[in-house]
Amino acid sequence: MVEQSYPVQKEWNAINIPDGTRFEKDHFPLSRNYKAYIDYVLISEGFLRDRIDRMAQNIYAEYRDKGQLDILVIMNSAFKFFTDLLSAINKLSEGDFAKGDEERLKIRVRYCKITTQHLNLGVVDIEKIHVPVTKEEIIGKNILVVEDIFDSGSTIIKTRDVLKEYEPGTLKFAILFHKKNLKNLKHNFFGDFVGFIIPDVFVIGYGMDYNEYYRDLNHLCVINQEGIEHFKQ
Numbered sequence: 170m171v172e173q174s175y176p177v178q179k180e181w182n183a184i185n186i187p188d189g190t191r192f193e194k195d196h197f198p199l200s201r202n203y204k205a206y207i208d209y210v211l212i213s214e215g216f217l218r219d220r221i222d223r224m225a226q227n228i229y230a231e232y233r234d235k236g237q238l239d240i241l242v243i244m245n246s247a248f249k250f251f252t253d254l255l256s257a258i259n260k261l262s263e264g265d266f267a268k269g270d271e272e273r274l275k276i277r278v279r280y281c282k283i284t285t286q287h288l289n290l291g292v293v294d295i296e297k298i299h300v301p302v303t304k305e306e307i308i309g310k311n312i313l314v315v316e317d318i319f320d321s322g323s324t325i326i327k328t329r330d331v332l333k334e335y336e337p338g339t340l341k342f343a344i345l346f347h348k349k350n351l352k353n354l355k356h357n358f359f360g361d362f363v364g365f366i367i368p369d370v371f372v373i374g375y376g377m378d379y380n381e382y383y384r385d386l387n388h389l390c391v392i393n394q395e396g397i398e399h400f401k402q
């Protein structure tokens with residue numbers, strides 16, 4: 170059987186990490202307690218940071234004249250991406266302020282944990298998503314959703330659908346990793362600001378976890394079998 174390859178589009182403005190990319194873990198600073206459980210490094214911290222700096226420039230250019238930006242950070246894994254992104258946006262905004270801009274872009278940050286609930290109503294199963302924000306917080310605002318990864322796509326798509334009902338002024342998505350997961354193609358979705366298009370492998374680090382471990386790992390890595398066993402719950 171010929172494997173279907175992921176149809177990466179030319180107009181997607183993101184770095185495509187080719188399938189099969191793997192960097193030797195010994196070539197990077199990694200703590201000993203984690204090193205044994207990592208198969209390889211997929212994207213190093215330095216590369217991530219540089220890309221995030223560029224994403225911050227694109228985002229700042231989009232919102233700097235709009236006065237206020239309302240950011241919705243989807244917890245938990247996006248904390249690391251968001252922290253670095255916000256700090257890069259702030260540097261740009263401070264730079265403009267130092268050069269004489271009268272006001273800085275106002276940024277409002279709202280963290281939210283998306284949860285889903287399965288309701289069995291006798292005949293049908295309904296999956297209900299809970300996005301803990303009110304319509305008042307969204308209506309008419311320039312909303313930027315910050316998320317670490319688009320994998321099966323279900324979290325982002327459901328969040329988008331709920332937020333659209335709240336009538337935002339604009340609604341955009343900053344996503345660090347878009348996975349080449351064939352299942353997500355059905356959504357026909359690509360974020361407005363995307364860092365990397367990555368192979369369909371289970372990734373950890375840079376905020377992402379395996380049973381809550383590895384969130385503190387600086388590089389984006391692929392876990393090995395020993396790691397899966399060791400940190401099994």
Ligand SMILES: O=P(O)(O)OC[C@H]1O[C@H](OP(=O)(O)OP(=O)(O)O)[C@H](O)[C@@H]1O
Pocket residue numbers: 243244245246247316317318319320321322323324325377378
């Ligand atoms: O595209 P999808 O298949 O929906 O997957 C993406 C979601 O999965 C991860 O969150 P997770 O639910 O693991 O929670 P966490 O952020 O707390 O780790 C990730 O942070 C995204 O929110």
